[in-house]
Amino acid sequence: MNSPLLDRADVRVKHADGLAGSVRAFVDRVRSGDLGALPVLVGLVLIWGVFTSLNPVFMSPDNLVNLLFDCSTVGVISLGIVCVLMVGQIDLSVGSMSGFASAMVGMLWVNQDWPLLPAIAAALAVGAAVGALYAVLLNRLGMPSFVATLSGLLAILGLQLYVLGTSGSINLPYGSAMVTFGQQTVIAAGIAHLLALAPGAAMLAIGLRTRARRAAARLSAASVGGIAARAVVVTVLLEAIVAYLNRGRGVPLMFGVFLALAVAMDYALTRTRWGRSMNAVGGNREAARRAGIAVDRIYLSAFMLCATLAALGGVLSAARLASASQQAGTGDVNLNAIAAAVIGGTSLFGGRGSAYSAVLGVIVIQSIASGLTLLNLSSSLRFMITGAVLAIAVIVDSLARQSRVSHGRA
Amino acid sequence: MANDFPNRAAPGRPVLSLRGVSKNFGAVSALTDIELDVHAGEVVALVGDNGAGKSTLVKLLAGVHQPTAGTITFDGRPVTLANPAAALDLGIATVFQDLALCENLDVVANIFLGRELSPLRLDEVAMEVRAWTLLNELSARIPSVRDVVASLSGGQRQTVAIARSLLLDPKLIMLDEPTAALGVAQTAEVLNLIERVRDRGHAVIMISHNMEDVRAVADRIVVLRLGRNNGVFLPDSSNQELVAAITGATENAVSRRAGRRQSDQAVQEAP
Numbered sequence: 001m002n003s004p005l006l007d008r009a010d011v012r013v014k015h016a017d018g019l020a021g022s023v024r025a026f027v028d029r030v031r032s033g034d035l036g037a038l039p040v041l042v043g044l045v046l047i048w049g050v051f052t053s054l055n056p057v058f059m060s061p062d063n064l065v066n067l068l069f070d071c072s073t074v075g076v077i078s079l080g081i082v083c084v085l086m087v088g089q090i091d092l093s094v095g096s097m098s099g100f101a102s103a104m105v106g107m108l109w110v111n112q113d114w115p116l117l118p119a120i121a122a123a124l125a126v127g128a129a130v131g132a133l134y135a136v137l138l139n140r141l142g143m144p145s146f147v148a149t150l151s152g153l154l155a156i157l158g159l160q161l162y163v164l165g166t167s168g169s170i171n172l173p174y175g176s177a178m179v180t181f182g183q184q185t186v187i188a189a190g191i192a193h194l195l196a197l198a199p200g201a202a203m204l205a206i207g208l209r210t211r212a213r214r215a216a217a218r219l220s221a222a223s224v225g226g227i228a229a230r231a232v233v234v235t236v237l238l239e240a241i242v243a244y245l246n247r248g249r250g251v252p253l254m255f256g257v258f259l260a261l262a263v264a265m266d267y268a269l270t271r272t273r274w275g276r277s278m279n280a281v282g283g284n285r286e287a288a289r290r291a292g293i294a295v296d297r298i299y300l301s302a303f304m305l306c307a308t309l310a311a312l313g314g315v316l317s318a319a320r321l322a323s324a325s326q327q328a329g330t331g332d333v334n335l336n337a338i339a340a341a342v343i344g345g346t347s348l349f350g351g352r353g354s355a356y357s358a359v360l361g362v363i364v365i366q367s368i369a370s371g372l373t374l375l376n377l378s379s380s381l382r383f384m385i386t387g388a389v390l391a392i393a394v395i396v397d398s399l400a401r402q403s404r405v406s407h408g409r410a
Numbered sequence: 411m412a413n414d415f416p417n418r419a420a421p422g423r424p425v426l427s428l429r430g431v432s433k434n435f436g437a438v439s440a441l442t443d444i445e446l447d448v449h450a451g452e453v454v455a456l457v458g459d460n461g462a463g464k465s466t467l468v469k470l471l472a473g474v475h476q477p478t479a480g481t482i483t484f485d486g487r488p489v490t491l492a493n494p495a496a497a498l499d500l501g502i503a504t505v506f507q508d509l510a511l512c513e514n515l516d517v518v519a520n521i522f523l524g525r526e527l528s529p530l531r532l533d534e535v536a537m538e539v540r541a542w543t544l545l546n547e548l549s550a551r552i553p554s555v556r557d558v559v560a561s562l563s564g565g566q567r568q569t570v571a572i573a574r575s576l577l578l579d580p581k582l583i584m585l586d587e588p589t590a591a592l593g594v595a596q597t598a599e600v601l602n603l604i605e606r607v608r609d610r611g612h613a614v615i616m617i618s619h620n621m622e623d624v625r626a627v628a629d630r631i632v633v634l635r636l637g638r639n640n641g642v643f644l645p646d647s648s649n650q651e652l653v654a655a656i657t658g659a660t661e662n663a664v665s666r667r668a669g670r671r672q673s674d675q676a677v678q679e680a681p
Contacts, residue, residue: 006542007555213535219542273529276515280523283514290474290510291523291574292495351514405560 006218022226032407039396040344040360043389047364051371058371061248068245068255069183071359071366073098073317075258077337078344078358079265080309083302085341086269088282088350089145091134091306093152094337097127098314099329100160105315106170106324107163109178116178120315127311130156131304138303139296145303153334161326169325172318182319186250195256196242200235204228254316258359261309265355278302282350313337332383339386340365343393347401364389424483425450425582425613426471431480433466440466441637444480448582453604453614455628457621459656462634464617465507468584471615472504473497485581495524503580507587507617509571517541517555517562521574544573549599564591572600576607583607584615589623601627621649 030038051058077094084091101123108119130152137143164170172179187195207227214221245251269275280288281298289295317333318324342348343364344357365386372382428446432439441463448454456464469475471482473491481488484500491497497504511520518534518541527533527540541555550569552562559567568591575583585604589597604614604627618624624631624645631643633655641655653664 006539210535217535217539219535219538271532273524273526273532276519276523276526276532279515279519280512283512284510287510287512288523290472290494290504290506291525292493292498293524294495351512 005220008220022222032403034404034407035345035396035400037345037356037360039393039400040357040364043343043393044360044364044367047367047371051367051374055371055374058374061245063248063370063374065186065245065248065250065252067363067366067370069252069320070370071362072252072254072258073313073320074333074336074340074366075313075358075362076261076316077310077313077333078340078362079258079261079355080306080313081337081341082265082344082346082353082355082358083278083309084145084306085346085348086278086282086350086353087299087302088285089138089299089302090149090338090348091131091145091152091303091310092149092334092338093130093156094306094310094313095329095331095334096153096156096160097130097307097310097329098317098333099327100156100163101127101311101314102318102324102328103160103163103170105318106172110170110172116176123315124308124311127308128304131307132300134307135296135300135303138299157330160329164324164326169323172322172324174322178319179322182254182316183322184249185253187253187256189246189250192242192246192251193239196238197235199238200231203234204231207231254320262355262359269355274298274301279351282352284351310337332386336362336365336386339390339393342397343390345397347397348394423450423486424448425485427483429481429483431467431470431482432478433463433470433475434478439637441470441477443638444634445639446632448613448615450581450613451608451611452629453608453616453627455624455631456615456617456634457619457624457631457652457656458634458640461636462656463637464634465586466637467634468504468506468586468615468617471497471502471582471584472506473502498524498578498580501578501581502584503575503578503582504584505568505571505575505586505588507590509567511559511567511571513560514558516558517545517552517570520559520570521577523574525577540577541573544576545569547576548573548603549595551596565593565596568592569596572603576603580612582613582615584617586617587619588616589618589620597623621652 029036048059057063077098081091081094104123104126105116105119108114108122109116114122134145134148134152137148138145186192204227207222207230208224211221211224211227242251269278277288277293277298278301280291280293281295285295288298314329317328321328340361341353341358342361344354344359344361346353346357346361368386368389369382372385424447426446426448428444431441431444431446433441444463444467446454446467456467458464466475470477471491473494473496476490476492482491483489484502489496489500491500491502512523515523518537521541521544522537527536538555545552545555548569550566550573552566552569559570562570568588572585572588575585585600588600588604592600601623604616608614608627608629616624616628626645628645631645631647631652633640633643633652635656635658640658643652643655657664
């Protein structure tokens with residue numbers, strides 16, 4: 001090569017070349033505190049190991065399938081929480097919102113004989129409206145989202161109780177498409193295997209295309225070996241998981257929907273101008289404003305998306321429980337959704353996070369819940385242990401952040 | 411005082427004219443009745459003591475603050491700069507003193523913030539190439555544009571902020587203390603760059619405390635004092651005159667110090 005690549009002109013910088021270089025760069029990154037998803041994965045392996053040793057049923061395919069059904073409802077809510085945490089805000093009313101959405105679907109669909117889809121659409125629209133209200137309170141009146149959504153938590157819970165009236169709960173008809181979807185529908189085994197090929201194939205295709213474009217632009221590019229290795233590892237892992245789950249009932253369609261939402265959210269957050277703006281507003285609001293970003297609109301989109309996803313999560317949990325009750329969305333739903341995002345690695349302080357943190361975090365939380373239920377332990381212990389895990393997650397994040405600062409990483 | 415230059419023709423049409431611009435923060439008048447003209451192909455240095463209102467003026471023009479009174483004419487049309495986006499859309503780019511970078515984003519993302527290529531499917535390769543081109547024009551020493559800004563030194567951040575302001579090929583570029591954090595070579599590069607920008611027919615407003623830099627590139631030196639215009643100078647005016655205008659007195663700390671150090675020379679008379 002005659003002239004150095006455009007981004008390799010500086011001799012002071014070490015660059016990772018080839019597979020070994022990638023591994024070394026990864027180790028360096030972890031040592032400097034840029035842990036990514038590593039602590040969650042380690043934690044997950046530990047949790048699964050402990051519960052399996054205490055009760056082998058835990059790792060049985062059928063229990064894991066159930067676990068994934070449970071993950072999907074809170075996970076969707078948690079995706080919305082990732083959005084508001086990204087911009088450095090919070091929505092404490094997601095639990096109430098999900099409960100109210102399930103009550104709305106119950107009332108409109110079962111009691112008022114609306115068709116199912118318009119009833120769900122109405123619930124989602126109410127979610128969007130509530131999110132828009134929080135954004136207006138923040139943008140126009142400067143009301144901190146913490147307080148706005150705390151009052152929203154109470155007000156929406158009131159609405160939920162009002163809608164459900166004296167009966168206190170509405171049963172959704174068994175055998176209806178919605179309840180079947182929430183409790184039974186799995187992706188057919190063959191299709192699940194095919195779908196599990198998709199991420200690896202996409203990684204390979206996108207990786208090779210980017211590599212070609214970067215090479216054409218005289219930028220350094222990842223090695224073919226590295227791209228292929230990553231794609232193969234992901235594919236083998238996913239195929240193994242699908243094969244294992246297929247020994248039970250199979251991969252829940254609801255979990256597939258949740259994953260699809262997470263992928264879409266990840267794309268939006270990392271590959272679009274909107275996502276860049278979300279990151280920028282969370283990282284430095286004033287800098288984002290001076291760069292010409294309409295900060296108000298970013299807040300509006302984040303809150304609307306969060307409340308809408310909370311409503312969707314409520315609809316899914318109504319389908320899962322086949323009822324809309326006064327208990328829906330109360331208790332630990334709220335905090336589980338927020339804790340899942342934080343445990344997964346989304347910062348409470350904004351500007352750092354990923355859609356996949358909701359996926360990982362919710363699997364951790366539901367694993368603990370499922371494991372303790374299998375051990376016949378009371379919910380008192382479940383709360384204590386989940387609390388401890390959340391504390392550990394935040395401590396790990398906080399220590400890693402200090403390390404990142406001292407190693408010159410954000 | 412050298413307030414007007416009958417022999418000196420304006421280098422181009424006025425890009426920016428301020429008439430009677432004032433800004434109050436509560437009871438404090440940060441700026442009062444400011445008049446300022448900037449022409450295409452001209453570098454105007456804005457100098458003044460701390461608290462003279464230089465940065466406030468820049469923030470008004472960048473759309474960060476709104477003026478309390480007065481008119482701003484840009485490119486022959488009266489404009490209101492309601493927010494930073496409006497200023498950027500008109501072609502006013504600003505390098506702020508506090509740089510206003512997002513530490514959690516990498517260099518490319520910061521340079522293109524709010525102006526990303528293909529918004530629905532970010533073109534990272536094209537953005538990275540453009541980022542390197544801009545940085546190389548500035549002779550920047552940035553190890554990697556994929557590192558987050560938090561890992562860069564002050565000078566490197568300054569270069570990133572300047573590169574960002576050049577991205578949109580603005581009509582007017584404002585630099586608030588552009589060389590304060592830079593090394594010797596980079597300062598020279600930034601000064602070269604300011605001249606290149608001027609020669610391309612853009613207007614430049616530069617704030618600096620460094621009289622050497624100011625004299626090196628400025629076509630006119632506008633002095634602010636306590637939020638008011640306090641004279642316009644040519645770069646060949648004496649240090650004495652400039653310091654007098656900046657501090658508001660011919661007898662001042664700087665002149666007394668000079669007088670002490672050169673006790674054999676008489677302190678120059680006030681004009």
